[in-house]
Amino acid sequence: MKYASKKNIAILGGGQLGRMLIQAAISYDVNFYVLDNDENCPCRDLCHYFEKGSLMDYETVYRFGQKAEIISIEIEHVNTAALEKLEQEGKCVIPNSKVIRTIQDKGLQKIFYQHHEIPSTDFVLTDSLEEVRKNQSFLPAFQKLRTLGYDGRGVQALNESNIEMAFTAPSLLEKTADIDKEISVIVVKNDSGETAEFPVVECIYNEQYNLVDYLISPAKITAEQETRAKQIALRVVEKLDSPGIFAIELFLTKAGDILVNETAPRTHNSGHQSIEGNLNSQFDLQIKALLNLPLGSTAITVPSLMLNIIGAKGFSGKVVYKNLTEIMQMENTYIHLYGKKETKPGRKMGHVTLLGKDREELITKAEKIKSILSVESE
Numbered sequence: 001m002k003y004a005s006k007k008n009i010a011i012l013g014g015g016q017l018g019r020m021l022i023q024a025a026i027s028y029d030v031n032f033y034v035l036d037n038d039e040n041c042p043c044r045d046l047c048h049y050f051e052k053g054s055l056m057d058y059e060t061v062y063r064f065g066q067k068a069e070i071i072s073i074e075i076e077h078v079n080t081a082a083l084e085k086l087e088q089e090g091k092c093v094i095p096n097s098k099v100i101r102t103i104q105d106k107g108l109q110k111i112f113y114q115h116h117e118i119p120s121t122d123f124v125l126t127d128s129l130e131e132v133r134k135n136q137s138f139l140p141a142f143q144k145l146r147t148l149g150y151d152g153r154g155v156q157a158l159n160e161s162n163i164e165m166a167f168t169a170p171s172l173l174e175k176t177a178d179i180d181k182e183i184s185v186i187v188v189k190n191d192s193g194e195t196a197e198f199p200v201v202e203c204i205y206n207e208q209y210n211l212v213d214y215l216i217s218p219a220k221i222t223a224e225q226e227t228r229a230k231q232i233a234l235r236v237v238e239k240l241d242s243p244g245i246f247a248i249e250l251f252l253t254k255a256g257d258i259l260v261n262e263t264a265p266r267t268h269n270s271g272h273q274s275i276e277g278n279l280n281s282q283f284d285l286q287i288k289a290l291l292n293l294p295l296g297s298t299a300i301t302v303p304s305l306m307l308n309i310i311g312a313k314g315f316s317g318k319v320v321y322k323n324l325t326e327i328m329q330m331e332n333t334y335i336h337l338y339g340k341k342e343t344k345p346g347r348k349m350g351h352v353t354l355l356g357k358d359r360e361e362l363i364t365k366a367e368k369i370k371s372i373l374s375v376e377s378e
């Protein structure tokens, strides 16, 4: 395999996932072009070329993609018709446009799992309140907007008493899973077909904001559950049939079933701990997948916990991190700030990774950090 450096890689989206990719990819001597709507986005000052523009606009994405040899994403809400055109013209789009199209519509995504007999909750598609009412027997359910939801927005628990709150846009109604644990597997595939999967991690949710509060690696599950979770995740990626990095969010139910919740066709919050906790991070493997290089080991070097640094309730505006230096004094604690200038309630502003000897030690330390760290505004 020969290695040619100075490749130009175009990334659609300039958020923290792109920022951490650039950080990992500096070692590979490549140039990053970034497109984002926000000129203050986390990648803004780190990439070689920045363009402000809409990720959903055909012309913008098409013209931007033409500048590079490899095109990838760090958010799935992008114009897939433009990516398809770029593919037809011989550009290397990772993951491919077909996969992004399937995943960016939660309805198509569920149909994909059903078609490939990948275990997932039962669902119906609805377009209006009348249709939700017609499917009342399906409640209690999770209703999800088919497109443009993220970080728990566009997702709500529906039951008979709050049915009036139902989304009226195209949605899916999913049977509520009886969840024991939320776990996640990240799978990477390069263009040569080599795959690697990360050990299973366990996600603890922040109920207020409906996003990951912290995650622990490795997950506390049986060896059999670990194997089964990885098998399901690998099957999802095999059937998606595209190189790239994919995060498969899974529910381990109280009955012991493992169901796919959803797949992200990109790096994911549930892989951030791998920067310090694994031999290669998700971003190391992402850049290797983009360049079609051998992937390398995903093994855990030491147990880790990743805690999201989330904008506190009641604060909006120029960000101030309270007690961050106290946390920096703690041993085996690694701070990552995403460089967002403005905070708002529930916004992911950064994360902290803790390394420790075991789960109990990690959780105790995380709770301590949670009690003192606060993201406020000036």
Ligand SMILES: Nc1ncnc2c1ncn2[C@@H]1O[C@H](COP(=O)(O)OP(=O)(O)OP(=O)(O)O)[C@@H](O)[C@H]1O
Binding pocket: 121, 142, 144, 149, 150, 151, 152, 153, 154, 155, 174, 175, 176, 177, 178, 179, 182, 205, 210, 211, 212, 249, 261, 262
């Ligand atoms: N069918 C379900 N049964 C029980 N809980 C569910 C179900 N679907 C979603 N949830 C809960 O809601 C959370 C968010 O759902 P989902 O992952 O579909 O939304 P999202 O907006 O894509 O989230 P994110 O961007 O944070 O991954 C899940 O992690 C889970 O806690």
Ligand SMILES: [Mg+2]
Binding pocket: 249, 261, 262
């Ligand atoms: Mg999710």
